[in-house]
Amino acid sequence: MTGKRKLWSDVVYLVSVTPGEDEAGYPTEPVETKREVLANKLSVTRSEFYAANQSGLKADVVFEIHAFEYNGERILEHDGKRYEVIRAFQTSTEEIELTCSDLSQSG
Numbered sequence: 001m002t003g004k005r006k007l008w009s010d011v012v013y014l015v016s017v018t019p020g021e022d023e024a025g026y027p028t029e030p031v032e033t034k035r036e037v038l039a040n041k042l043s044v045t046r047s048e049f050y051a052a053n054q055s056g057l058k059a060d061v062v063f064e065i066h067a068f069e070y071n072g073e074r075i076l077e078h079d080g081k082r083y084e085v086i087r088a089f090q091t092s093t094e095e096i097e098l099t100c101s102d103l104s105q106s107g
Contacts, residue, residue: 008038015075
């Protein structure tokens with residue numbers, strides 16, 4: 001069986017956001033933590049595009065990463081752009097696809 005070889009040549013950053021807190025325990029600005037992860041950049045399928053559109057969202061790009069590296073982050077960065085993860089779909093025990101919407105285009 002021959003399959004398409006995966007290159008894992010794209011670098012993405014998974015961004016987690018936690019509430020900030022000062023020494024007295026009062027809320028401050030949220031704190032962001034970024035983790036570098038290797039990915040495969042994929043095209044948005046027609047069905048993903050229309051499903052997102054029906055929900056009032058826009059699917060711009062899909063990134064495939066190793067499932068064990070994903071901890072539910074809702075923000076992803078790639079090539080200086082920020083994306084919102086609008087769907088996480090586990091395609092196998094080893095991989096997950098993150099469908100993303102460009103945050104710079106949201107109003």
